[in-house]
Amino acid sequence: MKLKKILPQFLTLLFIVLIFGFFTMNAQENMDTRGIEFGFGFLKQEASFDIQFSLIDYDGSKSYARAYLVGLLNTLLVSAIGIVLCTILGVVIGVARLSPNYLINRTASFYIEFFRNIPLLLQIFFWYFAALRALPMPEDASLLLGTSYMTIKGLYTPAPIWNNFDVFLISLIISLVIIFFFNRYAKRKQEEAGIQYPKFLISLGIFIIIPALTFVFGGVDLQWSFPELKQLAKTSFTYEGGVGIPPELIALTLALTLYTATFIAENVRAGIQGIGKGQKEAAASIGLTPGQVLKLVIMPQALRIIIPPTTNQYLNLTKNSSLAAAIAYPDLVLVFAGTAMMQTGRAIEIVAITMATYLTISLSISVFMNWYNKSIAIKEK
Amino acid sequence: MFKYLKQLTSLVAMVAVLFTFTTETMAAKKSKTLKNTQKKGFVRCGVSQGLPGFSNADAAGNWTGVDVDVCRAVAAAVLGDASKVKFTPLSAKERFTALTSGEIDILSRNTTWTLSRDADIGLTFVGVNFYDGQGFMVRKSSGITSTSQFKNGISACTNIGTTTELNMRDFFNSKGISYTPVAFEKADEVVAAYDAGRCDTYTTDKSGLAAQRTKMSNPDEHIVLPETISKEPLGPVVRQGDSVWEDIVRWSLNTMIEAEEYGITSGNADMMKSSDNPAIKRLVGAEGEMGAAFGLDNDWNYRIITQVGNYGESYKRNIADTGILPDRGPNELWTKGGILYVPPSR
Numbered sequence: 242m243k244l245k246k247i248l249p250q251f252l253t254l255l256f257i258v259l260i261f262g263f264f265t266m267n268a269q270e271n272m273d274t275r276g277i278e279f280g281f282g283f284l285k286q287e288a289s290f291d292i293q294f295s296l297i298d299y300d301g302s303k304s305y306a307r308a309y310l311v312g313l314l315n316t317l318l319v320s321a322i323g324i325v326l327c328t329i330l331g332v333v334i335g336v337a338r339l340s341p342n343y344l345i346n347r348t349a350s351f352y353i354e355f356f357r358n359i360p361l362l363l364q365i366f367f368w369y370f371a372a373l374r375a376l377p378m379p380e381d382a383s384l385l386l387g388t389s390y391m392t393i394k395g396l397y398t399p400a401p402i403w404n405n406f407d408v409f410l411i412s413l414i415i416s417l418v419i420i421f422f423f424n425r426y427a428k429r430k431q432e433e434a435g436i437q438y439p440k441f442l443i444s445l446g447i448f449i450i451i452p453a454l455t456f457v458f459g460g461v462d463l464q465w466s467f468p469e470l471k472q473l474a475k476t477s478f479t480y481e482g483g484v485g486i487p488p489e490l491i492a493l494t495l496a497l498t499l500y501t502a503t504f505i506a507e508n509v510r511a512g513i514q515g516i517g518k519g520q521k522e523a524a525a526s527i528g529l530t531p532g533q534v535l536k537l538v539i540m541p542q543a544l545r546i547i548i549p550p551t552t553n554q555y556l557n558l559t560k561n562s563s564l565a566a567a568i569a570y571p572d573l574v575l576v577f578a579g580t581a582m583m584q585t586g587r588a589i590e591i592v593a594i595t596m597a598t599y600l601t602i603s604l605s606i607s608v609f610m611n612w613y614n615k616s617i618a619i620k621e622k
Numbered sequence: 623m624f625k626y627l628k629q630l631t632s633l634v635a636m637v638a639v640l641f642t643f644t645t646e647t648m649a650a651k652k653s654k655t656l657k658n659t660q661k662k663g664f665v666r667c668g669v670s671q672g673l674p675g676f677s678n679a680d681a682a683g684n685w686t687g688v689d690v691d692v693c694r695a696v697a698a699a700v701l702g703d704a705s706k707v708k709f710t711p712l713s714a715k716e717r718f719t720a721l722t723s724g725e726i727d728i729l730s731r732n733t734t735w736t737l738s739r740d741a742d743i744g745l746t747f748v749g750v751n752f753y754d755g756q757g758f759m760v761r762k763s764s765g766i767t768s769t770s771q772f773k774n775g776i777s778a779c780t781n782i783g784t785t786t787e788l789n790m791r792d793f794f795n796s797k798g799i800s801y802t803p804v805a806f807e808k809a810d811e812v813v814a815a816y817d818a819g820r821c822d823t824y825t826t827d828k829s830g831l832a833a834q835r836t837k838m839s840n841p842d843e844h845i846v847l848p849e850t851i852s853k854e855p856l857g858p859v860v861r862q863g864d865s866v867w868e869d870i871v872r873w874s875l876n877t878m879i880e881a882e883e884y885g886i887t888s889g890n891a892d893m894m895k896s897s898d899n900p901a902i903k904r905l906v907g908a909e910g911e912m913g914a915a916f917g918l919d920n921d922w923n924y925r926i927i928t929q930v931g932n933y934g935e936s937y938k939r940n941i942a943d944t945g946i947l948p949d950r951g952p953n954e955l956w957t958k959g960g961i962l963y964v965p966p967s968r
Contacts, residue, residue, distance in 0.1 A: 274863050277722065277744040290787045291803050301791045374818045393819045394777060471775060475765030477822045479775045488820065489804075566782075569806045569815065575782060579715055579807060583783030586743025588719050 268589065283585045284309070290580055292571045294487050305581050312576035313598060319490060319572065320559040320602070323497040327558060328551075330498060331505025338510045349506070357503040362564055364500055369492040369568040376488070379470060379478040390468060390480060395487045397468035397480040404462035408455050416451040420444045489570035493562065501558045505551055512547035513539060544617050552610035556603050563599075573598060653866035655727050656700060656917060664706045667693035668726035671711045671808065674833040675946040676732050676752075685709045689730040691936040692751055692858050694929070695874040696728060699922040704929035713808060714783040718743055721861055728871055729859040732827065734785045739859075748872035750857040751933075753952040753961060755850035756789050757828040759835065762845050764822070769793075769849045772823075777802040779812050779821035786826050789852040813837055827854050832946045870916050876964040877923045881905055881932035883955055888931040891924060904967055912967060923967070933962070 272279060284306040291301045296314045299307055337349035356364070373393055377383075382390040389398040403409065427438045455461040468483030516539050524538040525531075565572040566579060573595060582591040659665055669677035669689055677687040690709070698704040710726050721729045722744045732754075733739075735747040758778075760766045772794075780786050782805040794801045804821055806812045813834050816824040824831065831846045838844055858875060860868050881887070884902045886894050895908040903909035907924040916922070930936065934955075942948050954960025 271724075272744075289791060291791050291801075293803050293805065301795075370814055370818065373815070373820060378819055471773075473764075473773045473776055473822055474760075474771060475763065476761065477764045477766070477776075479777070479822075481775060487804075566807045567811065569779075569804050569811070571805070575805070575807065580782045580787060580805065583715055583718070584738075584788070586718060586739070588722075 272589075277586075279589065281590055283587055283590070286585075288581065288584070290584065292576055293569070294490065294571055305577075305585065308581055309573075309577045309594070312571060312573035315571055315576070316559075316562055316565075316573040317602070319493055319497070319562050319565065319570065322494050323501065323558050323562065324555050326494065326498040327501040327505055327554070330502035331551075331554075332509050334502060334506035335509025335513070338506060339513060353503045353506055356499050357507075361496065361500050361561055362567060365493060365496040365564055365568055368496045369489065372492060372495075373488055379480060380476075388465075388467065389483075392480070393488065394479060395485045396491060397483045397485050399465040399467045400482070400484040402464045402466055405455075405460045408459040409452060409461045412452045412455045412459065416448050419451070420447050423447065487570070489565070489568050492568060493565050493570050497558050497561060500561075501554050504554045504557075508547050508550045508554070509543075511550075512543035512545075515546045516542050541617065545614070545619070548610060548614045548617070552607060552614075555606050555610065559602055559606065560599060653864050653870075653917070655861070655864045655867040656870065659700055659727060663701065664708045665693055665697040665701065665728065666710065666726045667696075667707050668710050668712045668717055668720050668729040668731055669693070670731045671713060671810070673732060673809070673830060674836055675829065675941040675944055676833065677709070677711075677730070679709070679711075687940050688751060688936050689732060689856075689858075691878070691930050691940070692730045692871070692875055693728055695878055695926045696871055698925040698929040699874050699877075699918060700870060702925060704925075714781050715807060718745060718859075721745065721859060724861070727860065727867070732830065732856045733859055734827075734854045735857055736785060744862045745859050746862045746868050747857055747859050748868055749875045749964070750855040751875055752829060752856040754827040754829050754854040754856050756786055756825060756852040756854060757831055757850055758847045759816075759824045759831045759844050760822065760847060762843050767845075767847070769797075769847055769851070772797070772799055772801075774800045775802070776823060777804055777821045779804045779806070779816040779824045780826060781805065781809055781812055782807055784826070785852070785854065790825055793851045809834065810837075827856070829856075829941075829947060836946070866916060870918070873916070873923075873967065874926055877905065877926050877967060878930065878933040878936065879955075879962055879964045880967055881923075881927045882934040883957065886927055886932060887935060888928050891927045895924075901966070901968070910968070 269279075285304050287301070288303055288305045288308040289301045290308075292299055292308065292311050294315065295311045296318060297307075297311060299311045334349050334352060337345050338353070340346045340349070376391060376393040379390070379392045379394055382392040385391055389396060423443065424440060427440050427443075430436045430438070456463070466482045468480040468485075471479055471481045473479055520538055520542070521534055524534040529537065562572060563574040566575040569575070578591055578595045582588055585591070667690075669685065669687075672678050673687070675687055677685060677689040679685050685707075690707075693707045693709070694704040697707045710720065712720050712726075712729075712731060717729055717731055717733065718739075720726050729745075730751075732752070733747075734754075735750065739745055740747050758769055766772070776799065778790060778801055780790060780803065787803065787805060790801075790803060804815065806815065809826075809830075812824065812826075815821060817838050824834075826834070828846060828850060835841045835844055835846070858871055860871055881891075884894075884899070884905060886902060886905055891906050894902050894906050897903055897906075897908075900909055904912055905923055906927065907913070907921040911920060913920050913922040931939070937950060937953065942950070950960060952961045954962060956963040
């Protein structure tokens with residue numbers, strides 16, 4: 242009886258160990274005969290290639306490890322922006338899909354069917370190459386919002402120049418801590434004495450007032466450096482002085498957002514439709530306003546249906562961001578599993594690091610979303 | 623008597639050792655790659671994803687180019703038929719992995735010979751079939767006629783995973799110019815982005831610039847600047863660890879170049895068999911045992927010349943007549959002012 246339980250597990254384990262052993266041995270033997278060494282020492286070597294767009298200080302004299310960090314941050318940047326935007330767009334479209342207004346309803350479902358059924362890589366190429374050609378050259382660009390220029394070479398916006406930025410950052414953190422404790426206090430008051438505070442307005446006030454005070458007392462100062470047109474040659478121009486957001490980042494974010502939002506919209510629709518009509522009617526019958534019905538009754542329940550499949554979409558978006566390589570956005574795959582791999586020839590090491598990195602990012606998102614899912618789950622009392 | 627027996631046995635042992643040694647070297651000559659190639663019946667060759675003049679497939683899937691001809695020459699030498707080649711198009715990023723993992727046996731893909739590539743990653747460069755150098759292409763309307771007119775803030779489109787990325791940095795750093803690199807994985811996307819106006823300049827090997835210019839929406843609007851910023855000796859690569867295969871590929875290429883030197887062409891190779899010059903006779907398999915050392919028959923080089931042609935024919939057919947680089951420049955024979963110089967076949 243016991244053997245019957247253990248034997249299959251033991252065989253599975255043995256099988257896995259043997260397979261891994263075989264691959265490792267095979268790789269080792271082949272690398273030996275071809276004179277390839279295995280090791281991670283190359284990470285300390287000088288990378289000697291430049292990267293178009295970096296969030297941290299980088300140039301070719303830095304190490305491969307630094308180049309890896311640049312790629313990783315670029316991947317995280319496009320994923321984070323994509324996740325925020327696709328969530329907002331997804332919720333809007335998902336709700337619009339349930340609208341009784343025929344035009345809104347049809348437009349939303351057309352959007353979903355259209356963007357969901359075209360391969361993502363094609364959409365990325367479309368936004369990059371088709372949209373790129375439609376954008377003006379720097380010298381022909383017109384002013385956007387009085388400050389920025391949208392050109393074929395990217396979006397040029399004013400760059401902030403801070404004085405005592407660290408003081409400002411600390412004040413932001415302090416205001417967040419105060420908001421956290423205020424909300425706990427407000428919740429307790431409501432549970433104990435039934436007193437309701439305008440929580441959102443007070444929180445927003447704290448978030449604005451405390452950092453604003455640092456400008457008066459903390460010596461914090463913010464100035465803007467505006468982009469200015471610079472002539473490189475007779476017909477060749479660029480902008481100088483502002484922040485240049487590369488068109489590759491814009492195209493990739495746009496494509497990832499529009500594509501992933503369709504799936505999230507469907508999740509949202511399914512979540513809301515999954516809540517029985519009776520809930521809404523019952524809530525309305527005890528005098529809750531439509532806004533309160535949605536906020537207090539429908540959404541808390543719908544979220545439980547929406548969150549798990551949406552977690553999947555967040556993971557997909559992060560992984561899909563690796564398609565960036567096709568349009569020169571310097572993400573982890575392009576910089577590290579691309580250029581760095583070619584320059585060092587360390588295919589096995591670099592692919593292993595890259596895989597481990599994506600796995601870590603994905604698992605982190607999963608862990609966070611699972612925690613969030615648990616925190617909104619029905620608490621049995 | 624016993625005294626001599628001891629000496630006799632040691633003599634026998636010595637002969638035996640010598641014999642096994644020689645048979646072993648003979649066996650070693652039968653290279654694994656050569657054996658596999660002969661068994662499969664085709665040469666597995668890695669080429670570019672489409673670079674006119676070097677390796678490019680037409681609508682019917684026929685590959686042409688000077689890089690392609692190196693693989694065809696090897697096929698003619700070891701299989702007797704220059705058409706028995708299976709071409710695998712590879713990106714710059716994939717090429718070395720494809721070779722070291724054994725997916726292909728020759729990498730003939732406008733690849734620059736550098737120390738780190740040769741020494742580090744399990745590759746062996748066998749020679750140079752094109753002397754190139756990195757250059758810049760700009761729009762004619764920009765009025766730029768020399769790299770000395772480049773200014774801070776210039777953006778440059780290029781490919782990832784090439785020496786180009788490294789040379790570009792050296793160049794701009796040495797001039798003290800700040801620049802924005804925009805690096806794509808595939809050449810087609812580089813061309814499309816530059817053509818659309820994303821970058822002020824497009825940089826890669828000059829032969830590549832000349833070839834890609836033909837793909838632009840209006841080739842006449844672009845010029846290649848005169849400066850050359852690097853040495854790019856391009857040549858075929860094989861896996862490290864199979865010296866016989868390495869020699870076969872090296873001498874297939876050398877044969878094409880030397881044949882041009884002696885004026886042997888695909889048309890006159892038959893006649894040359896009865897030439898008075900022993901050097902020529904050796905190149906068409908009419909004298910000496912030039913193939914035996916590789917485990918090949920004696921007509922291997924004759925087949926290369928008759929089926930593929932000499933280097934000059936290949937250059938003319940693929941690069942000059944297609945209008946890519948009509949002037950041979952450094953890729954002319956050493957006897958005619960170029961730097962093509964190969965060791966003699968003897």
